[in-house]
Amino acid sequence: MADPRLEVIGRRLAGVKKIIAVSSGKGGVGKSMIATTLALALSRRGYRVGLLDLDFTSPATHVILGVEGLQPEEEKGIIPPVAHGLRYMSIVFYAVDEPAPLRGAAVSEAIIELMAITRWGELDYLVIDMPPGIGDATLDMIRLTPGISFLAVTTPSRVAFETVRKLLRLLRELEVPVVGVVENMVMNPSSRVRSQVEGIGIPYLGAIVFDPEVEEALGDVERLMGTRFAEAVGRIASELSQQIP
Amino acid sequence: MADPRLEVIGRRLAGVKKIIAVSSGKGGVGKSMIATTLALALSRRGYRVGLLDLDFTSPATHVILGVEGLQPEEEKGIIPPVAHGLRYMSIVFYAVDEPAPLRGAAVSEAIIELMAITRWGELDYLVIDMPPGIGDATLDMIRLTPGISFLAVTTPSRVAFETVRKLLRLLRELEVPVVGVVENMVMNPSSRVRSQVEGIGIPYLGAIVFDPEVEEALGDVERLMGTRFAEAVGRIASELSQQIP
Amino acid sequence: MHEWALAEGVVSTATRIAEEQELKEITEITVRIGELQQIDREILEFALDQQRTPLMRNAKFTLESIPAKLRCRVCGEEWRFSPDDLGEEISEAIHFVPEMAHVYLKCPRCGSPDFEVVEGRGVWLASIKGVKDGG
Amino acid sequence: MHEWALAEGVVSTATRIAEEQELKEITEITVRIGELQQIDREILEFALDQQRTPLMRNAKFTLESIPAKLRCRVCGEEWRFSPDDLGEEISEAIHFVPEMAHVYLKCPRCGSPDFEVVEGRGVWLASIKGVKDGG
Ligand SMILES: Nc1ncnc2c1ncn2[C@@H]1O[C@H](COP(=O)(O)OP(=O)(O)O)[C@@H](O)[C@H]1O
Ligand SMILES: Nc1ncnc2c1ncn2[C@@H]1O[C@H](COP(=O)(O)OP(=O)(O)O)[C@@H](O)[C@H]1O
Ligand SMILES: [Mg+2]
Ligand SMILES: [Mg+2]
Ligand SMILES: [Mg+2]
Ligand SMILES: [Mg+2]
Ligand code: NI
Ligand code: NI
Ligand SMILES: [Zn+2]
Ligand SMILES: [Zn+2]
Numbered sequence: 001m002a003d004p005r006l007e008v009i010g011r012r013l014a015g016v017k018k019i020i021a022v023s024s025g026k027g028g029v030g031k032s033m034i035a036t037t038l039a040l041a042l043s044r045r046g047y048r049v050g051l052l053d054l055d056f057t058s059p060a061t062h063v064i065l066g067v068e069g070l071q072p073e074e075e076k077g078i079i080p081p082v083a084h085g086l087r088y089m090s091i092v093f094y095a096v097d098e099p100a101p102l103r104g105a106a107v108s109e110a111i112i113e114l115m116a117i118t119r120w121g122e123l124d125y126l127v128i129d130m131p132p133g134i135g136d137a138t139l140d141m142i143r144l145t146p147g148i149s150f151l152a153v154t155t156p157s158r159v160a161f162e163t164v165r166k167l168l169r170l171l172r173e174l175e176v177p178v179v180g181v182v183e184n185m186v187m188n189p190s191s192r193v194r195s196q197v198e199g200i201g202i203p204y205l206g207a208i209v210f211d212p213e214v215e216e217a218l219g220d221v222e223r224l225m226g227t228r229f230a231e232a233v234g235r236i237a238s239e240l241s242q243q244i245p
Numbered sequence: 246m247a248d249p250r251l252e253v254i255g256r257r258l259a260g261v262k263k264i265i266a267v268s269s270g271k272g273g274v275g276k277s278m279i280a281t282t283l284a285l286a287l288s289r290r291g292y293r294v295g296l297l298d299l300d301f302t303s304p305a306t307h308v309i310l311g312v313e314g315l316q317p318e319e320e321k322g323i324i325p326p327v328a329h330g331l332r333y334m335s336i337v338f339y340a341v342d343e344p345a346p347l348r349g350a351a352v353s354e355a356i357i358e359l360m361a362i363t364r365w366g367e368l369d370y371l372v373i374d375m376p377p378g379i380g381d382a383t384l385d386m387i388r389l390t391p392g393i394s395f396l397a398v399t400t401p402s403r404v405a406f407e408t409v410r411k412l413l414r415l416l417r418e419l420e421v422p423v424v425g426v427v428e429n430m431v432m433n434p435s436s437r438v439r440s441q442v443e444g445i446g447i448p449y450l451g452a453i454v455f456d457p458e459v460e461e462a463l464g465d466v467e468r469l470m471g472t473r474f475a476e477a478v479g480r481i482a483s484e485l486s487q488q489i490p
Numbered sequence: 491m492h493e494w495a496l497a498e499g500v501v502s503t504a505t506r507i508a509e510e511q512e513l514k515e516i517t518e519i520t521v522r523i524g525e526l527q528q529i530d531r532e533i534l535e536f537a538l539d540q541q542r543t544p545l546m547r548n549a550k551f552t553l554e555s556i557p558a559k560l561r562c563r564v565c566g567e568e569w570r571f572s573p574d575d576l577g578e579e580i581s582e583a584i585h586f587v588p589e590m591a592h593v594y595l596k597c598p599r600c601g602s603p604d605f606e607v608v609e610g611r612g613v614w615l616a617s618i619k620g621v622k623d624g625g
Numbered sequence: 626m627h628e629w630a631l632a633e634g635v636v637s638t639a640t641r642i643a644e645e646q647e648l649k650e651i652t653e654i655t656v657r658i659g660e661l662q663q664i665d666r667e668i669l670e671f672a673l674d675q676q677r678t679p680l681m682r683n684a685k686f687t688l689e690s691i692p693a694k695l696r697c698r699v700c701g702e703e704w705r706f707s708p709d710d711l712g713e714e715i716s717e718a719i720h721f722v723p724e725m726a727h728v729y730l731k732c733p734r735c736g737s738p739d740f741e742v743v744e745g746r747g748v749w750l751a752s753i754k755g756v757k758d759g760g
Pocket of ligand 6: 319
């Protein structure tokens with residue numbers, strides 16, 4: 001018995017130039033905020049951008065984007081709806097706001113299903129908001145999307161950076177490209193994380209300040225894009241888009 | 246074929262009066278900090294306390310406790326080593342500081358194994374530091390430990406509270422007791438979370454301020470227990486221990 | 491009609507396997523359809539037919555339905571999935587992402603969402619028959 | 626000697642099943658040992674023997690070893706686990722928590738830690754034989 005889904009995932013992503021998985025060993029470091037804002041920032045720089053929320057047990061990008069009532073179109077697969085200029089895909093289209101008690105095996109199946117049926121079309125960037133940790137979602141994306149690269153998010157905290165260091169080590173061993181590390185929620189600037197990141201030979205993409213306005217801007221994209229947070233993410237977007245023009 | 250491990254888990258926990266799983270739909274809300282500090286606070290109030298770190302892909306309690314070189318003893322199973330007065334069990338005893346790329350199914354197996362072989366002995370409290378989300382670890386602990394109750398951690402953020410609300414809904418549907426909700430990292434006091442929690446009929450155990458000293462106290466238990474953070478957690482410990490004397 | 495996307499997978503998997511086995515013609519393709527996903531058989535057949543490659547020009551598509559069997563991890567109960575009493579939206583959700591079963595279905599005995607799909611998930615290429623190259 | 630804890634599980638599972646089947650005596654208990662866990666057979670046998678209940682006073686314990694077969698999810702490679710070249714600490718880790726295999730072992734072909742343990746994990750109660758109550 002062969003699983004026909006595995007055969008078409010590559011084809012679904014054939015029109016996507018660059019896949020960036022926003023990831024961290026740790027939860028709560030700002031992956032969802034950064035993934036969403038990065039996607040928006042790239043889109044506003046004229047690129048065609050998709051945003052895929054793969055954090056099935058605690059999806060957050062729909063809250064950040066403030067979207068409701070969106071549904072994919074069904075046409076030879078499913079076509080992601082457009083939200084604030086992004087081709088957007090999230091499990092909330094199906095789980096609505098019910099709890100999603102999914103074991104890893106179910107997460108894995110659901111990811112494969114979505115990757116097999118979603119037609120992204122032509123994109124310059126597909127930004128993926130990953131769940132925390134190194135589990136089914138991370139291992140599946142590495143396995144199923146050979147062109148993927150990772151953007152790792154940490155905070156200045158030692159507990160956060162420790163887990164990110166482990167993620168980076170794993171990615172290096174597997175020869176998965178890492179576009180760089182972002183240090184988020186910085187309150188007291190320090191070069192500790194930067195020097196550790198550079199010490200292991202990975203680009204440090206910048207620090208993002210802790211910005212109390214972020215909370216108020218949840219669900220309001222215009223307001224979000226006016227924050228200092230978005231400004232900092234925008235600089236990272238510019239840098240990334242120079243790497244891959 | 247029968248799995249002999251499932252038969253003894255109940256017996257391993259027979260001497261434990263109360264099991265508290267510190268949990269959240271979300272990562273980075275302070276589960277590990279609160280679980281560790283709560284365990285220490287209960288211990289200093291004279292209770293016999295165990296601490297079990299079940300966040301296998303990003304364990305953090307050993308960093309918070311500042312323990313190194315500990316190993317369980319092997320005697321008719323494994324006996325957790327004592328760390329700062331706590332009977333302490335973590336996957337880092339086996340994974341050391343290597344990345345642990347575990348799918349959910351492997352997490353589940355490892356949890357069952359640890360629960361089957363760890364001899365906790367007599368405890369007043371077993372505090373469990375859970376991984377984020379509603380996945381294998383949460384479902385297994387609900388399934389395998391009928392006496393478990395949950396303490397849910399949120400931050401004031403809407404993205405955090407949304408995922409906690411889903412966790413609470415699931416626990417209610419499954420009739421799993423919830424000792425209450427803790428609101429962590431509060432910067433601007435507000436009653437929004439409190440009233441929502443009380444609105445769904447769950448005890449609000451209190452707010453913990455965002456305390457910049459926490460980061461400096463990582464790995465230094467004496468210093469940690471002197472912070473405002475620990476003071477707030479101590480009040481929650483006192484309240485909980487009145488519920489279950 | 492997202493069945494098209496799954497059919498596409500079946501056709502390209504069959505093609506790859508035929509090449510590996512050096513078949514010059516595929517005569518039969520057997521597809522197993524798990525009932526959890528509530529695939530529309532006719533649409534799937536249509537999609538398969540439309541996507542035939544020259545190699546499978548005359549192939550017969552045989553579709554087998556596999557009932558969805560679920561087993562509770564908490565209490566051990568086994569039961570069959572029946573889509574009858576689900577609303578339109580829930581049916582749709584499970585149709586696209588069968589794991590949404592864990593969001594909307596519960597064990598009929600103990601109420602847990604912690605069950606396994608023992609059988610009857612997904613669309614599978616069960617087997618192909620064909621004529622060997624040079625044979 | 627954490628084998629004691631696993632043996633305890635075997636003995637109490639056998640007891641439960643014997644009660645369910647209304648056996649008045651257990652004559653044989655067959656235990657399957659996955660080699661991934663590197664269980665010490667003699668210690669396990671000793672632990673089983675020490676924990677005999679009256680119901681299994683004369684039971685024979687049959688221990689079967691199952692080689693550990695691993696399969697890579699990335700490249701499909703299948704291989705056998707061999708503990709030979711692992712250090713003491715790594716062996717110990719896998720002995721207590723077999724999933725530590727994903728931390729320390731890699732696919733010999735592609736280097737991935739993303740493999741399945743197809744066979745040979747854990748200690749299982751394979752079967753019991755006995756004499757029926759009133760039989
Ligand atoms: N730079 C920042 N300044 C202030 N708050 C932030 C910042 N980055 C993230 N947050 C907040 O932190 C919390 C966690 O962010 P989130 O993106 O959900 O993390 P993750 O996806 O890693 O779990 C959210 O409440 C979010 O609004
Ligand atoms: N009340 C607090 N004040 C300041 N920092 C905190 C507080 N609670 C937690 N932290 C910090 O927040 C980060 C996440 O905490 P952690 O306990 O690891 O969260 P989780 O276990 O939920 O992922 C850590 O860097 C921790 O030191
Ligand atoms: Mg997130
Ligand atoms: Mg934690
Ligand atoms: Mg439809
Ligand atoms: Mg030993
Ligand atoms: Ni369809
Ligand atoms: Ni042992
Ligand atoms: Zn059940
Ligand atoms: Zn491999």
